[in-house]
Amino acid sequence: MIGAALYLVGRSLLNATRRRVARLRQPKYLIGLVVGGLYFYWFFFRPRRGAGLGAIASPGGEIVAVGLVGALVLLKWLFGSAETPFTFSLAETQYLFTAPLTRRQVIDFKLVRSQLPLFISAVLSALVFSSGQVTGLRVFRVVGLWLVYSTLQLHYAGASLVWASLTQHGVTGLRRRLGALLGLASLSALVWWSLRRALPGIVAAFQDGSTQGYAALTSVMHSGALAVLLWPLEALVAPLLATSPALFASRLPAALLVLAVHYVWVVRSTLAFEEAAVEHAAKVARRIEAARQARWGERTLRARQATGLIRLRLAATGAPAGAILWKNAVGATRDLSQRALVLVVVLVIGGAMAFANGPLRALDLVAVMLLALGAVALVLGPVAARCDLRQDLEMLDVLKGYPVHGREMVGGEVAAPVMLIGLVVWSCLLGAFAATAARPGPELPPLGDRLALLLAALPATAAVLLVLVLVQNAAVLLFPAWIGVGRDRAVGLEATGQRILMTAGSMIALIVALVPAVLAGGITGVAAHAAGLSTVWALPLGSLVGSGVVGFEGALAVHFLGGVFDRIDPAAAGTG
Amino acid sequence: MIEVQGLTKSYGSVAAVRDLSFSVAPGEVLGLVGPNGAGKTTTLRSLAGIVRPAGGTIRVGGHDMERDPVAAKRVLAFMPDEPHLFDYLTVEEHLRFTARLYQVADVERRLPALLQELELSEKAKALPGELSRGMKQKLVIGCGLLHDPSALLFDEPLTGLDPAGIRRMKQTIRERARQGAAVVLSSHLLHLVEEICTRVLILHRGRKVALGTIEEMLTERPDLRGRSLEDIFLTLTGT
Numbered sequence: 001m002i003g004a005a006l007y008l009v010g011r012s013l014l015n016a017t018r019r020r021v022a023r024l025r026q027p028k029y030l031i032g033l034v035v036g037g038l039y040f041y042w043f044f045f046r047p048r049r050g051a052g053l054g055a056i057a058s059p060g061g062e063i064v065a066v067g068l069v070g071a072l073v074l075l076k077w078l079f080g081s082a083e084t085p086f087t088f089s090l091a092e093t094q095y096l097f098t099a100p101l102t103r104r105q106v107i108d109f110k111l112v113r114s115q116l117p118l119f120i121s122a123v124l125s126a127l128v129f130s131s132g133q134v135t136g137l138r139v140f141r142v143v144g145l146w147l148v149y150s151t152l153q154l155h156y157a158g159a160s161l162v163w164a165s166l167t168q169h170g171v172t173g174l175r176r177r178l179g180a181l182l183g184l185a186s187l188s189a190l191v192w193w194s195l196r197r198a199l200p201g202i203v204a205a206f207q208d209g210s211t212q213g214y215a216a217l218t219s220v221m222h223s224g225a226l227a228v229l230l231w232p233l234e235a236l237v238a239p240l241l242a243t244s245p246a247l248f249a250s251r252l253p254a255a256l257l258v259l260a261v262h263y264v265w266v267v268r269s270t271l272a273f274e275e276a277a278v279e280h281a282a283k284v285a286r287r288i289e290a291a292r293q294a295r296w297g298e299r300t301l302r303a304r305q306a307t308g309l310i311r312l313r314l315a316a317t318g319a320p321a322g323a324i325l326w327k328n329a330v331g332a333t334r335d336l337s338q339r340a341l342v343l344v345v346v347l348v349i350g351g352a353m354a355f356a357n358g359p360l361r362a363l364d365l366v367a368v369m370l371l372a373l374g375a376v377a378l379v380l381g382p383v384a385a386r387c388d389l390r391q392d393l394e395m396l397d398v399l400k401g402y403p404v405h406g407r408e409m410v411g412g413e414v415a416a417p418v419m420l421i422g423l424v425v426w427s428c429l430l431g432a433f434a435a436t437a438a439r440p441g442p443e444l445p446p447l448g449d450r451l452a453l454l455l456a457a458l459p460a461t462a463a464v465l466l467v468l469v470l471v472q473n474a475a476v477l478l479f480p481a482w483i484g485v486g487r488d489r490a491v492g493l494e495a496t497g498q499r500i501l502m503t504a505g506s507m508i509a510l511i512v513a514l515v516p517a518v519l520a521g522g523i524t525g526v527a528a529h530a531a532g533l534s535t536v537w538a539l540p541l542g543s544l545v546g547s548g549v550v551g552f553e554g555a556l557a558v559h560f561l562g563g564v565f566d567r568i569d570p571a572a573a574g575t576g
Numbered sequence: 577m578i579e580v581q582g583l584t585k586s587y588g589s590v591a592a593v594r595d596l597s598f599s600v601a602p603g604e605v606l607g608l609v610g611p612n613g614a615g616k617t618t619t620l621r622s623l624a625g626i627v628r629p630a631g632g633t634i635r636v637g638g639h640d641m642e643r644d645p646v647a648a649k650r651v652l653a654f655m656p657d658e659p660h661l662f663d664y665l666t667v668e669e670h671l672r673f674t675a676r677l678y679q680v681a682d683v684e685r686r687l688p689a690l691l692q693e694l695e696l697s698e699k700a701k702a703l704p705g706e707l708s709r710g711m712k713q714k715l716v717i718g719c720g721l722l723h724d725p726s727a728l729l730f731d732e733p734l735t736g737l738d739p740a741g742i743r744r745m746k747q748t749i750r751e752r753a754r755q756g757a758a759v760v761l762s763s764h765l766l767h768l769v770e771e772i773c774t775r776v777l778i779l780h781r782g783r784k785v786a787l788g789t790i791e792e793m794l795t796e797r798p799d800l801r802g803r804s805l806e807d808i809f810l811t812l813t814g815t
Contacts, residue, residue: 314673334664403646403647
């Protein structure tokens with residue numbers, strides 16, 4: 001069985017590596033790999049301050065490590081579910097559960113298969129926390145972390161088996177949690193009883209210095225009932241804390257013993273988990289599918305309903321672009337929960353009232369929060385809201401079958417996020433203005449100036465929004481292979497590099513598009529000012545002219561992209 | 577109604593369809609058959625205006641697909657083998673959306689009857705995720721028939737349908753042809769092709785191997801007389 005698991009792990013790794021290497025012949029992957037590699041080098045190996053993982057060997061290190069692992073164990077017992085002890089893929093459930101294997105063999109297979117991801121997690125953890133410096137001792141730390149992760153995995157599986165067993169015996173819900181809480185209360189009582197007498201000494205030691213304090217605490221942890229209680233945790237983390245290879249070797253057997261006891265605990269379970277595992281595998285597959293479609297997990301899928309915020313009826317005749325806009329707007333608002341919107345409003349108003357202080361009135365804070373919300377929506381909205389070609393290009397076959405010109409299709413697709421995000425941004429701006437409309441006082445500009453600023457901001461934000469959304473849609477139409485349309489998204493170092501390059505490209509396009517608009521708007525504003533208009537009232541005029549230029553650029557871009565849409569081949573776009 | 581002249585399409589160095597010519601008259605049902613990779617789907621997608629041929633011309637209802645694709649597509653309906661639906665539009669909204677794209681002014685009047693005909697009245701407010709594969713297939717067909725197309729393209733139309741659905745689908749295809757539509761049907765189910773198609777086009781490696789009624793094919797190959805379409809197909813394609 002172990003041989004089969006090793007074969008699967010080995011072949012999967014080899015084939016995945018071969019495929020990755022083979023696709024490096026395409027420049028987009030090679031360039032992506034180089035950029036992604038540089039990014040990872042910068043992220044992991046750049047010189048950083050602090051001792052990183054080395055600090056774990058400090059006097060307080062053992063306490064922190066034992067505390068962390070203990071907290072993870074407690075959390076599992078308190079909030080863990082009886083769902084499944086191991087997460088199997090759909091393919092694994094299909095092959096393993098129908099094969100002539102004992103339950104123990106299935107568990108062995110799963111354990112062996114999960115070691116590679118656990119090892120990679122240990123390596124990455126060690127790299128992240130050790131400033132990328134690879135030394136002999138840090139290799140031992142990787143092994144130490146690997147042991148901790150593997151044991152925790154077994155412990156979680158064992159806990160799930162216990163929960164599942166209790167569930168099968170009718171102990172569910174609150175009663176099950178009550179048992180865990182009672183156990184936790186008993187442990188807390190035992191810890192308190194052990195620390196009670198030593199506590200004044202520990203506090204005094206900490207007053208002398210942290211080193212003395214940690215030493216006193218460690219000494220208490222290693223004596224009496226507490227020592228017995230914490231021994232498995234201490235034994236498990238001890239190799240990770242070793243300061244020399246010899247110490248590591250001497251601590252390893254105890255940690256392996258803890259691991260072995262966990263293994264025996266799990267494999268001796270007679271509980272049938274196959275059905276739960278199959279159900280869980282299907283659920284995980286649905287979540288992955290949802291994530292690949294850029295949706296926010298299983299919950300969103302369940303929450304999606306046939307009603308949305310937009311309930312406009314589509315007229316049977318009219319411009320086809322209107323139908324595309326309507327379709328995307330309806331879809332986008334279906335993912336929005338009305339409860340979430342109410343929550344945002346409550347948070348803005350409640351937060352403002354809570355923080356209102358002295359001259360800063362609640363309505364001032366409402367205005368500030370609305371402006372911040374609007375700015376976030378303006379900058380991140382076009383990236384996050386994919387209710388346009390980024391989402392629909394996956395259905396290119398269907399779209400191209402419609403009797404609609406490419407320019408109308410692109411226009412309708414781009415209009416949906418511009419309209420929806422614009423609605424949010426403008427609501428925030430108008431809300432912020434309204435919140436301070438009746439506000440006199442020297443802290444804010446006069447009402448007339450505020451009105452001028454609002455009138456300047458409305459077209460300007462719409463123009464920026466249009467450019468940002470157009471850039472995203474142009475990228476997906478012109479470089480579909482780089483963006484990754486729909487479900488088949490590339491992963492790995494190359495994909496990270498590709499995304500970095502696309503983001504940089506989008507920023508350059510944004511700047512190029514805004515330059516003529518800023519120039520035209522600026523010249524208009526200066527001319528208006530020279531003609532006698534006050535500076536603040538010259539702003540709306542300049543903004544309007546600049547936005548008009550962006551609108552013209554947008555129309556040209558939609559026309560151009562429409563031609564691209566008409567010519568695009570679904571097979572070449574990776575969607576056919 | 578559908579006229580294809582010298583259709584050619586390649587994917588990289590692989591020629592999917594080579595110099596293919598045929599026509600389908602109103603009321604005719606043309607069966608498009610061939611082994612996997614013969615070029616059936618590419619032909620259908622070219623006819624639907626989804627892919628641009630490298631060479632040749634396609635005319636649907638007198639409109640050139642290259643020069644006036646919008647007019648050509650307006651009289652056409654393509655029913656793919658996999659029902660592709662927008663997962664955030666309900667059944668009824670799919671029909672309304674399609675009506676707007678094809679400018680079907682009387683959709684309001686036709687909707688209830690169409691939903692009833694498709695047996696989707698109770699699912700009118702349901703999203704695609706709540707529909708079975710057969711229901712999705714029915715919705716795609718409903719969307720396709722909404723604008724009364726005069727040219728119909730079916731790619732494996734029976735996939736995923738239950739026996740009653742299969743019977744209804746065959747009736748629909750026959751009925752539309754009787755009403756004067758030109759139908760192209762691509763399928764691996766040779767008994768279906770034999771049953772409802774008036775002519776058959778056999779493709780192999782992107783080339784036309786045979787075109788005509790089964791009788792015409794047997795006239796050309798008397799050695800195959802008395803054999804089924806399956807035997808004729810396997811002999812002509814050498815598979």
